[in-house]
Amino acid sequence: MGTANGNKGLILPPYFAAMSDEAIDSAAKPFPAQALLPWLVGAAVYGLLLTLGPRLLNDPDSYSHVAVGSWILAHGSLPTSDLFSFSMHGAPWIAFEWLSEVIYAAVYALSGWGGTVTLASAMIALALGLQMHVLLRKLPPMPALLIVVAAIVLLAPHMLARPHVLTLPVMVIWTAALVDCMDRRAPPPYWALPLLVLWANLHGSVVLGLGLIGPAVLEQVLAETRNEWPRVLMRWLPFTALAIAACCLTPYGAETLLMPFTTLGLGRGLNWIQEWRPQDFSHVSAFELLLLAGLLGLSRGVRLPAVRVLVVLGLLHFALAQARNIDLLAMLAPLYLAAPLARQFGAATRDDAAGPARGLKLAVLAVMIAATALAQVRDMRPDRRNTPETAIAAAGLANAGPVLNDYTFGGYLIFAGIPTFIDGRGELFGGPFIERYNLDVSLADLNDFLRLLDQYKIEATLLQPSTPAVALLDRLPDWQRVYGDDVAVVHKRLAAPKH
Known part of the structure; x- marks a missing residue:
């Protein structure tokens, strides 16, 4: 009305x-x-x-x-x-x-x-x-x-x-x-x-x-x-x-x-x-x-x-x-x-x-x-689940060559000055790249995951423990687990990538 x-x-x-x-x-x-x-x-x-x-x-x-x-x-x-x-x-x-x-x-x-x-x-x-x-x-x-x-x-x-x-x-x-x-x-x-x-x-x-x-x-x-x-x-x-x-x-x-x-x-x-x-x-x-x-x-x-x-x-x-x-x-x-x-x-x-x-x-x-002043004396840090600081230091990833990282670790790697494989800038990487990465680390396409490691000459991986690719890397003869905790697992390549 x-x-x-x-x-x-x-x-x-x-x-x-x-x-x-x-x-x-x-x-x-x-x-x-x-x-x-x-x-x-x-x-x-x-x-x-x-x-x-x-x-x-x-x-x-x-x-x-x-x-x-x-x-x-x-x-x-x-x-x-x-x-x-x-x-x-x-x-x-x-x-x-x-x-x-x-x-x-x-x-x-x-x-x-x-x-x-x-x-x-x-x-x-x-x-x-x-x-x-x-x-x-x-x-x-x-x-x-x-x-x-x-x-x-x-x-x-x-x-x-x-x-x-x-x-x-x-x-x-x-x-x-x-x-x-x-x-x-x-x-x-x-x-x-x-x-x-x-x-x-x-x-x-x-x-x-x-x-x-x-x-x-x-x-x-x-x-x-x-x-x-x-x-x-x-x-x-x-x-x-x-x-x-x-x-x-x-x-x-x-x-x-x-x-x-x-x-x-x-x-x-x-x-x-x-x-x-x-x-x-x-x-x-x-x-x-x-x-x-x-x-x-x-x-x-x-x-x-x-x-x-x-x-x-x-x-x-x-x-x-x-x-x-x-x-x-x-x-x-x-x-x-x-x-x-x-x-x-x-x-x-x-x-x-x-x-x-x-x-x-x-x-x-x-x-x-007063609340602002009190907040400044608290020890505030980002979520440790997004912070693989210990793994990076223990495995020496700062100088390890190309690192295949978990998506959630991309922000910290940029902060630490380590080049990322993938991070939160979706507009940069594009849909096909993001989809391929996720399919590969979840082992939806095992063969393509192996191709990806060689294509980008990956020398180390930094993944969450629950990622399916971690279990595969544990069994690959050319790869060795060098560090693991409840935040991240690191594998390093033992042999040079195939060209």
Whole structure:
């Protein structure tokens, strides 16, 4: 059922049906006590992440991001070809997350792994605090808090010291600016364009930010009569052109904008990388429970504008297709749903019992500073399962020649200055290479595994103990196990490779 304010498809209670978007925004402006809630959410998340500490270093690529950033700082330039592997050495490659890597490297140089954990924790907490701030403009505190808690649960598996967490605050601010234009039918937010420049240099997902302009334009077009469509389109056309230009303001030009398409082009190779696999519903997960809860909530008569339905469905598709994209659903979908939910269940209300909010903010800030100081004295290191340091030292792999390494050890090898056979840079190695590697070390094709050892003149292997290839190497006459522990097993070739 349509309404007087043009929000087609919404079923509204009588009071909210008479309210314009501007009236809802006015009623929803945060007052001091509500303004404190984002600080409390951010502080709680920050403290929790600092307490968890090393869990943010569970990803093997944390090593390689610091290493690449250190190389950039040391050389004062950006790589345009592979410098860190022997299997693809010299092949075209760009450090499309260069700014994030430089920031991580600089922080690591100043305060070690404790500093990288603190930085990642601060950015995640800031993003969730910003999300809470935006939601409170539309919703009462309790619904807003429940939504943010759900976002925290969904985001939890990917709270890692990696470039994507540095983009989360930028992503929230940019999306909130576009959604605000949709809610108020306002002109394009030109002030937000510098965010795209920052985003483009921090992470390759900036193409998503560019894509989110489309729904903002479409919803404004559909809210107008047909003869007004050209006016709306012409209002957004210069903004879109500038946004595209902003995304290309990187040392690599437009290449970073195209990087997600290169990654998605890995095809079946993505199935071997855990974070790129589809969601697994073979067991009950937090994602499934929250998804069902969300569907149940929307079944209570909530109807959304068609464009927002498409946006949320798109984010849900990304989250289902690749597990890593659940971050997008957690952080962005609530921003698109806030105003429709406010009209359905109630908008934010004035809180006159504000109290000394400014003093409380300072107290929260003081606690966060103290937590930061305490975190720096903890011994934080990446997960030992991704750190074959002992095996490398005991077997002398630094000078052993080409090493066939486990995929999860690639980040540490880059960090240690040892050329990799494979690592987390899927866009460099390509789908066929990744698939061949995984099939070979799992002995799905035993003969090809033997050919691979000779083709790349492998002199040593560094694999996880559970890898099927380890058992084969134990039995091959030309190979000898020289070291083994619960992290890694090392074999060395006894005879020269055949040519």
